[in-house]
Amino acid sequence: MPRPAILDRETVLGTALALADADGLDALTMRAIAQRLGVTPMALYRHVGDKQALLDGIVEHLLMEIPLPDPALPWTERLRAMTAAVRASARRHPAVFPLLLQRPAVTAGARRVRDAVYAALRDAGLPEPEIARTERMLASFVFGVAASESGGRFSVDTTVIDSDLEWFGDLLTTALSRHARDGA
Amino acid sequence: MPRPAILDRETVLGTALALADADGLDALTMRAIAQRLGVTPMALYRHVGDKQALLDGIVEHLLMEIPLPDPALPWTERLRAMTAAVRASARRHPAVFPLLLQRPAVTAGARRVRDAVYAALRDAGLPEPEIARTERMLASFVFGVAASESGGRFSVDTTVIDSDLEWFGDLLTTALSRHARDGA
């Protein structure tokens, strides 16, 4: 008779993410996660594979958590909202966020965010062949800002980055609008 | 009588960076570095502090290695050259590059690169109060692209990123030029 399971994948990933948020990536050990769950380290392996797979799972968890904007909003507002959401996520999970840049963006979580950007860029009037490359550049920019901010690379306050983005975001959306108009 | 030193800080950092380049961050252990140098692990501690300080040293080493463009070139060419240089550095040191975003940009190596960008932006005609924030945004963008590329986040060939940047770089420098003209 199978005994009742006391663990599942989501519980392990959630606990692991919370641990990384609180104590950093170095403290994120299989043993520490197991201890938090009142279980033996080896009990985790059935549910998350190995440590590498656990980290992949946490990154995906983080991506899935990012809220997407109301599709009824203007495209500029949607990009602005997503930028804010990514920054918030990076600040909430500073240890895990950098891993996002080190994994192929081919998962459901990555597609989910990318498709929302695609939709915004289509509504901006960008020609179809330029949608994908514009998304690559914008995502790199936003992830770069978010990783720098949460990683402590900037030596300025968050509110300064707020106003940096207000200014530079306008400059970017204006340039993209103009490009869509001239090049369409 | 002090015995002749067989180790120095630069040798240790160089060996460590080469090891990380070849085998990744997980393989970058004090013991493995020591073995490469034919020495006991504890011999490293005198020269590089502890492991955290070693990583800081490697990041600084990487920054110092980035070639700066000829100041006589037009500002657009200088930004283009620095972008290419940062990408090349990221591809050469894919394991270490991400650490760049996780350390305060207050070292000599960080200042060195930043000042070159400042100079380019001044020559672009940007008003002084906007120099620093523009550098923050451009550096975040370039580091984001370089980290994504070397980290494997993109699922496209390097040449595609080349052409992405050719296009998006023009869009950016055009927007900055226009802003400098209108806002000066």
Add this chain to the structure above:
DNA sequence: ACCTGAACACCGTTCAAGT
């Protein structure tokens, strides 16, 4: 001053065993 050797408190992961 510079390096070694032994030791301590950790890691991730295997394997066989229990229920």
Add this chain to the structure above:
DNA sequence: ACCTGAACACCGTTCAAGT
């Protein structure tokens, strides 16, 4: 099916000792 316990091959770092 799910978890445990013991074991293996590693870590970073301390401390005292050698030259």
